[in-house]
Amino acid sequence: MSSGTDYEDRFRRVYASNFQPLLAYALRRAMQPEDAADVVAETFLVAWRRCHELPADAEVRLWLYGVARRVLANHHRTGVRRERLGERLRQRMWDIVAADPGSEVPERLAVQAALARLGEFDREVLTLTIWEGLEPRDVAAVLRVSPAVVRTRLSRARARLRDLIGDDLAPPGHVLDILTAPAPREGQ
Template identity: 70%
Template structure:
């Protein structure tokens, strides 16, 4: 029997078993087919040195096992590379600020409808990041009055803009900056 005929017989006798073996160890059926093809490619290249017929299936499983290990390593490398590329793209291409324009306009319109002190308290605490105690000094009111005004200003702004997290005018989407806590 020629080496080509022997290889054809080995292929016919072992293809289904190797495909089942690979299918149980990969996520995509196409990957299993690639593993089997690579396994038989190795067998073809080493056809002059293949073990005897009694040991060939175990030898093919061993080759398939190493091919699978290489496959899993390459999948992991691709995932890590993809993650690094996504991080780079996020840094290079930040989100489109134009998508926030309608919400920003709604918030600015609502801020104009607040009285001067309430608007200034919100702007100082949210946009400037001042604690209410420091904003009180800027506005010229007591810290207790500042906290009260700030609470009322937030409530009025929520009424004017809305507080539905899924709605386009959600206050927290546009004005969400953590307000520093202060002791009493």
């Protein structure tokens, strides 16, 4: 049975005599020099952990090449997964950028200007309904009026806003259509 010192000495010899050939092997197969350095480091880490299993000196380099080959395959798979993940992330970022509300700045400015021209009560009824997503009965509770008053004022506020904005600014399905659509009936 060998002592820990014997394993350390053997590992040092294996490392010293195989580092350069193993690095050359990895450099020829890795995409980047940094990847080759990682492969060699990981290969020698495996060799250190399995030092008691290292084959005879004449076969140790072949064993290290086998380990390096598996490490390279793992790096390749990891790189492919990383690339796929990166592509998904880039697509999601593009989707967010493409949906940037800043592209609707002129429309937003027109809506803000039109909202400013509405009376305070009508503006509050409209924004509580559209932006906060409240039902007319909920808006009525917030403003302490009846739901019938809210529905009437909401309908008038939408019509007035549509007149102030103009039909030519908003294509069909645009947020302005939602703002100025007829008021929903209670329970719909």
